Amino acid sequence: MVTEVLQLIINGIMAGTILAVPAIGLTAIFAVLRFANFALASHATIGAFAGLVANVNFGLPIVPSLLFAFLVAAVVGVVTDEFVLKPFRAAGFITTAIGSIALTIALENVVRFIFGNELRGYDLPIRRDWRFEGIRIGPQQVENLVIAVAVMAAVFLFLMLTRIGKAMRAVADNPMLANIKGINAEMVARIVSFVGMGLAGLGGMLIGLDTTIDPLTGFRSMLSIFAAAVVGGLGSIPGAVVGALTVGIGEELSLLFLSPNYRSAVGFFTILLVLIFRPRGILGQRAL
């Protein structure tokens, strides 16, 4: 029993770390642009498929494929934001949220049109799981975890040390003041779309590496990603990490008494529980 719980917690930490990547993307976009971007789901799918093309068709190893997944999703993110979502933002957040759902369905169908509905898998070397005292750990999972942590560290350093990162934090904190200081809000919006959707794409591929992918990959993970961002407090990057680990571990522990099919529902109930007691998430809103 103890081993089983420990195994689930370890799995949860791994799943949560991966979940943190797209959750950071979502929360960063929310912090700067102030709307819940449901288009994240399709960008995760696009990233997963871009990575698949790089990995299976071009024969690239996993890390360059992940980079490709990031770039493709990031470019699609900037372009669709510029031409589809940006005009909506003036009309208010709910119109933008509905628009982003429509966008996510449109993009998902572009992927379906090209690749069809079949399940697809990445070319991964087959490796034996490591075992310690009855606990199993897959080498690929550890590799994913290391990659996810590296990506988070890179995002953190980008926000803390670079000029653009500081500009992003300034706009998130106080758009008017940032404007007075001469920060180009449009440029910052484009960069946050690039980074945020790129992270979604990279996260989509990381999620897919564990199993198989299909055009609904992003959509199926959407509740968990949103749960992670909301639980930690929309707009807070440390919050997204805390939220992702909470949701990841929570989803795994639920396996003790629920069927695995209820995994996304656990994300939903975590959102509800946290919001009832802390309507702004664990770490509060806008602490980017």
Added chain:
Amino acid sequence: MENYLVAMGVSAGIFALMALGLNVIWGMAGLINLGLVGFFAVGAYVSALLTLKLHLPIAIGILAGTGLAALVGAIVALVTVRLKGDYLAIVTLGFAETVRIVASNEIWLTNGTDGLSGIARPFGADFSPVQFNLFYLCLVAAMVTVLFVFIDRLSHSPFARVLRAIREDEQVASVAGKHVLVFKIKAFAFGSAALGLAGALYGHYTSFIAPDIFVPLLTLYIKLALLVGGVGNTWGAVVGAIVVVTFLESTRFITPLIPGLSAVQGAALREFLISVSLIVILRFRSQGILPESPSHPVVPARTGAETQPAQI
């Protein structure tokens, strides 16, 4: 061909019921609900299960489906009462997905992703298929008319005035001595009842329901119907529903015109066209075909921060 048009009419009627329900929740009370399809599913499943498993009369099934959807709506409103904006959007969307997950996994009850078939049709044994279609069109049209008249009257009532006040400024409404929570719950429950009724009627018409039917795209169709018709306008909900169903059906004829498409590609292209047109409508004509006159007692709020001052 006539049969096809009648079936389209039934779809339009069911969409209109949903759009009318949404109009109360969103148009009048300004509450965000991206989980419409969840309440629709509750109505459909409850009515189908009661008639299939307990062999209750269809009328009881439909009533129970409507009632339970209202109850679920009230609970969702109660739980989410402190949430606003994006958080409410996420939670309601999550609610609908959760309903779908439950419907897919409680196989002993709902037959899982295979769905429930053989749902009883009212007078299904007495009528020929053509007669049944016509009868159902009349039934749905009657329901739409009743709900339409009721909501139209309601929109002129003090109740709707309070809802509008809450939508414009919750604090002011509460300072004026209105119990905001109670009004929000009532609006949500009433709208959800209409959604549940639509779901129950849908199940007894097609005689088959499955979790795949209750996807977020259906929620978008209803938003689209209301946006096309004009949010906050009772006529708009009905006109919008007819326009949307006509449009959805017409896309069926576009995909066969392109040679060399597989079935999956055709379906993907259709969903793509539908979602793109929603984006275009949202972008260029968000006030709808029938924009509400400013003197109408239910003027929809400009969403979000840029709320207009109330015009009483």
